[in-house]
Amino acid sequence: MATAELSERETGNLMEKIVSLAKRRGFFFQSSEIYGGIQGIWDYGPLGVALRNNIKRAWWRTNVELRDDVVGIDAGILMNPRVWVASGHVQNFTDPLVECKKCHQRFRADQVSGPRHEEDGGEFTEAQQFNLMFKTFMGPVENSSTQVYLRPETAQGIFVNFANILTSTRLRPPFGIAQIGKAFRNEITPGNSIFRMREFEQMELEYFCRAEEGMKLLEYWKEERLKFYEDIGIARDKLHVLTVPDEGRAFYSKGTYDIEYDFPFGRQELEGVAYRTDYDLSQHQKASGKSLEYFDEETKQKFIPHVVEPSAGVDRTVLALICEAYTEDEAPDDKGKMETRTVLRFHPRMAPIKCAVFPLLKNKEDLVAKAKAIVDLLRPHMFVFYDESGAIGRRYRRQDEIGTPFGITVDFETLGEKGAELRDTVTLRERDSMKQQRVAIKDLANILVSRIS
Numbered sequence: 001m002a003t004a005e006l007s008e009r010e011t012g013n014l015m016e017k018i019v020s021l022a023k024r025r026g027f028f029f030q031s032s033e034i035y036g037g038i039q040g041i042w043d044y045g046p047l048g049v050a051l052r053n054n055i056k057r058a059w060w061r062t063n064v065e066l067r068d069d070v071v072g073i074d075a076g077i078l079m080n081p082r083v084w085v086a087s088g089h090v091q092n093f094t095d096p097l098v099e100c101k102k103c104h105q106r107f108r109a110d111q112v113s114g115p116r117h118e119e120d121g122g123e124f125t126e127a128q129q130f131n132l133m134f135k136t137f138m139g140p141v142e143n144s145s146t147q148v149y150l151r152p153e154t155a156q157g158i159f160v161n162f163a164n165i166l167t168s169t170r171l172r173p174p175f176g177i178a179q180i181g182k183a184f185r186n187e188i189t190p191g192n193s194i195f196r197m198r199e200f201e202q203m204e205l206e207y208f209c210r211a212e213e214g215m216k217l218l219e220y221w222k223e224e225r226l227k228f229y230e231d232i233g234i235a236r237d238k239l240h241v242l243t244v245p246d247e248g249r250a251f252y253s254k255g256t257y258d259i260e261y262d263f264p265f266g267r268q269e270l271e272g273v274a275y276r277t278d279y280d281l282s283q284h285q286k287a288s289g290k291s292l293e294y295f296d297e298e299t300k301q302k303f304i305p306h307v308v309e310p311s312a313g314v315d316r317t318v319l320a321l322i323c324e325a326y327t328e329d330e331a332p333d334d335k336g337k338m339e340t341r342t343v344l345r346f347h348p349r350m351a352p353i354k355c356a357v358f359p360l361l362k363n364k365e366d367l368v369a370k371a372k373a374i375v376d377l378l379r380p381h382m383f384v385f386y387d388e389s390g391a392i393g394r395r396y397r398r399q400d401e402i403g404t405p406f407g408i409t410v411d412f413e414t415l416g417e418k419g420a421e422l423r424d425t426v427t428l429r430e431r432d433s434m435k436q437q438r439v440a441i442k443d444l445a446n447i448l449v450s451r452i453s
């Protein structure tokens with residue numbers, strides 16, 4: 001029991017360290033913090049936005065640009081409210097909610113441990129269904145006929161554009177439509193920093209096919225998605241596939257997998273991969289009165305395509321990458337004394353900054369000029385950071401903490417002061433091993449580009 005308590009404290013501690021590092025170094029902040037924050041909303045700082053852009057770019061590249069059977073779209077956040085009636089969200093996108101009769105706090109019924117509020121003994125009300133969609137009004141009149149919703153998922157923007165994509169491209173099933181964008185859910189209990197937010201971003205792919213291909217493609221996409229997470233640096237043994245049981249699945253789904261990750265606060269869903277049959281297009285065809293069938297010229301067959309949906313969260317992936325990368329080890333300081341080093345071991349492809357360039361001393365004009373020339377040389381290829389302040393060991397440590405995989409130091413050897421053979425070479429230091437090697441400036445771009453791609 002003592003060990004269990006200890007490990008719980010340690011994992012809580014790890015999450016605290018990660019959130020504090022995120023704030024200190026500019027990955028993410030609580031939204032509107034100077035006003036006391038707002039629950040369930042987080043803002044990304046300079047490094048956070050770079051990391052999430054790298055994730056989105058990798059997803060788009062893998063799922064759209066490197067395939068000939070998937071195209072992208074970018075639909076509006078506000079849609080005709082009839083979309084959400086047809087999709088079932090107005091009726092069914094709800095969580096059961098109970099209220100404490102004493103303090104009037106509200107909770108998800110499945111997250112309370114008894115009929116009474118533990119804190120004050122107040123009795124809970126009967127559970128009521130609470131719709132998670134955010135509402136607003138369109139135009140100058142605020143009434144039920146002008147009410148619209150902030151989309152709770154990006155998928156419906158894909159389904160309602162299905163016919164437009166069919167006629168504007170010459171794709172034939174199986175093919176997919178991909179989208180990355182914001183979604184909004186009025187979660188009763190958001191939490192674990194950027195894990196469960198009320199405003200978040202999704203990366204969704206709807207892959208349309210014939211009914212007989214559905215189950216096979218469900219397996220295919222589960223494997224593709226696992227491969228993706230490995231490619232961006234998440235260890236395979238930290239990923240788990242949960243086969244969602246019948247009672248946990250939407251009634252129209254013939255199979256759903258959750259891809260889960262071992263977060264410090266427990267094993268939690270990173271992505272859902274669901275075979276949704278022809279439910280979505282059928283619903284929209286019925287409600288809109290517009291045909292969403294595909295006509296196969298060759299076989300003269302007409303059918304409503306089935307769909308397999310891998311649906312990932314940008315923010316959860318950001319958090320998983322930071323948790324996965326976070327390590328502490330021992331390294332010597334400038335005087336050779338061992339100290340604890342915090343390192344984010346991001347895959348170089350995902351690291352917000354790829355390379356930092358340092359002149360050994362900031363008051364030596366020649367060193368500074370040479371270092372700045374190297375920045376100019378590398379900048380067209382990657383995100384580079386220049387830093388001239390503080391002892392060189394401190395500068396390395398600051399980059400380790402934000403996961404910069406490479407550091408370049410310009411020293412007196414570079415200027416040719418320690419022999420002609422070292423002129424125009426620099427020290428290239430690797431973040432994880434802290435190994436340093438001497439490299440010619442003219443080779444830098446090639447070496448680094450091959451290691452970050």
Ligand SMILES: [Zn+2]
Pocket residue numbers: 100101102103104105117119120121122
């Ligand atoms: Zn209470």
